[in-house]
Amino acid sequence: MTPALAVTKRGRPHVVIIGCGFGGLYAARALRSAPVTVTVIDRTNHHLFQPLLYQVATATLSPADIAQPIRFLLRKQPNTAVILDEVERVDPDRRVVHLTEAGPLSYDYLIVAAGARHSYFGNDGWEAAAPGLKTLDDALEIRRRFLIAFEKAEQCADAAERQAWLTFVVVGGGPTGVELTGIMPGIARLGMRGEFRNADPADIRVVLLEAGPRVLPAFSDRSSARAHADLEALGVDVKVNTMVTGIDASGVRVGEEFLAARTVFWGAGNAASPLARSLGVPLDKAGRVRVNADLSVPGHAGLLVVGDLAAVEQKNGELVPGVAPAAMQEGRWAARNVIRAVSGRQMRPFRYTNKGDLATIGRERAVAEFGNGRLKFGGRLAWMLWLFIHIMYLAGFRNRVIVLMEWAYAYVTYRRGARIIRSSEARPHASLAREAP
């Protein structure tokens, strides 16, 4: 039942890991010296450093700068094999993972780290007009729409139509929305100087829509207010308590008001991977798997879930947040619990350590909170800390050096290095434009 590719040594338990984001990668690494064989499955060949994805979406970095082949990262673990394939479903009773191409793969322990996609809160029709940002495919689609909007504006004889092409709306005031909107005005105003003859990129209008009362709701009131003010200083039109009621290719409807905008991005809701449903176990409202304190799934020994796919309750009753450090900690903890189980010991409860929160808001601005909010600061110091931490955690020496170079270039020149529209990318947009009323 196990295809040729799995490293299966007799007597060694087989640990399968689904997904190689932060949760999956840290789980795999923690199993390096364990007496198990490991198979990592991902539908791409790379581990993606998601915190910098918005910089690919805005043409600052190239995809390869924030992605490393999973095989390369795990090459020094002879007990680990990597499969590029998609998981169709999991059968936890028979302990089998069903892969699209390789077929069934049996396991002794399964760590599911399949992550999240966007949630449009039941309005799935909005996705075509307002794509979200989770994968490299997403980032390249957002980059394409971002860059092409200026090309379309340049070709508009009509002033209102031109302004609609120069208007960018981001729905959702979390870190993704704040980072995307914070970076856009500078790119348009300074990074494209002198390049256009009919439209002026400096006429860009960037709107951030947040349904709740403040941006960055995971931060303190003070940091939220600071981020809000920073965004406005950058020229972003921030609207809180604003519920979107419609999105199409011509703009966004907010109650009675219609905002003419040809380019809309989605940074609002998360929904756990559809894979969770195939497990046949209890899920929460957002589709996440309700796990035990030790990250295992009730009633299924040997099945653990980590990262954005897991609903992990803390002692204070709150869920562990869906952030990269939490996924890393959970991945590592799940692996350790597997090692404990393999050697006949009891799995132990996971405890989340909040090392702090950081969000960047354009050039030289950021907010930081440490020690559960006891230490809060913003401005240039927070921004430099953000730069330092992101370079530190980025996998691979090459990527660190290249990203530092790209940042230095963008900092000094304001220009962006990855402004590419390929021929195959320029064409589909024609239909997008025609779709609009």
Add this chain to the structure above:
Amino acid sequence: MTPALAVTKRGRPHVVIIGCGFGGLYAARALRSAPVTVTVIDRTNHHLFQPLLYQVATATLSPADIAQPIRFLLRKQPNTAVILDEVERVDPDRRVVHLTEAGPLSYDYLIVAAGARHSYFGNDGWEAAAPGLKTLDDALEIRRRFLIAFEKAEQCADAAERQAWLTFVVVGGGPTGVELTGIMPGIARLGMRGEFRNADPADIRVVLLEAGPRVLPAFSDRSSARAHADLEALGVDVKVNTMVTGIDASGVRVGEEFLAARTVFWGAGNAASPLARSLGVPLDKAGRVRVNADLSVPGHAGLLVVGDLAAVEQKNGELVPGVAPAAMQEGRWAARNVIRAVSGRQMRPFRYTNKGDLATIGRERAVAEFGNGRLKFGGRLAWMLWLFIHIMYLAGFRNRVIVLMEWAYAYVTYRRGARIIRSSEARPHASLAREAP
């Protein structure tokens, strides 16, 4: 009849340039201070440094490293506008270019620099199984197939099938074929060390098929022989005098013999852009426009053709070769002839200066010929000269620095920085695999 975007100042002749490869870019730059308004049309937003495209195709460089936005390159020319659009056809009698989205655009002078695509010599069915390398889209498709082949091999239980996935055939022994095949063995043998558990990338087989008697036919016999020997030393199986008679998803047919290979690339024939046909002027066998000595088209004052789309006869009766330096020289010359015509002077005949030929053959190997073949050399010196010249001609400071960094990384570690298979790229291949018998 002229859309809003064109820079049209009364009294100034309007020069339209189709295509912004080497020919179009050098023509546009040479018109910077001329008393004309210029409109550059390209179906992508970037000028592509084609000589390094094979390094994108083999995951060494990122697309953004060898591409620069055309607007950025021409931003300091206030008389020049850039349009991202596709030319449907040209009406040289009415002096109108018809664009897919922007509609008709009238001109006083037209410089056509639309370049070439591949020619399959009437076997257009081969294209799906053996893509060529002209654009970034092409390079990313070749990269996808190159990287996925190793993933497929890793998942093969059958040894013969595994070897078919590890066999790469390139058809055509010109510079593209020599560069592609020369770089592949090293990437597989050294750049993927330790990453696979079932397949061994070191079992790679790379085959170069050339219909004529020698590789690099544009070079001297001596340099051809040297390149041939260098390729064999790198482990490439070079077969000259070998005519391909069939290609499909399972391999290549050569006379009676069938070569099982899941991955085939095409570097053989060029065919001029189909746009040439719309001009309604005499073309040569390869679809190129037969131009006058001054690069204008017989019977159409104000219509000039440069680069790979032009058949330019030299004094010795031979055609100017389809290489980057020739396109640059022709583009610049066509612009100067337009300036002459605008000021009432006679256009002057173009004369090609062969500054030398260079081709690289993997790590530390290359062949060089200067002074019409009077000076020939190869080896590490030629390779270093190749590196230097390519960095020199690469547009943009940023790109030069990043490419140097990527090369240093690849040289020291043997690893490649851009080994990315996105989720959308991993899926279509399933159907490719199933297509095979």
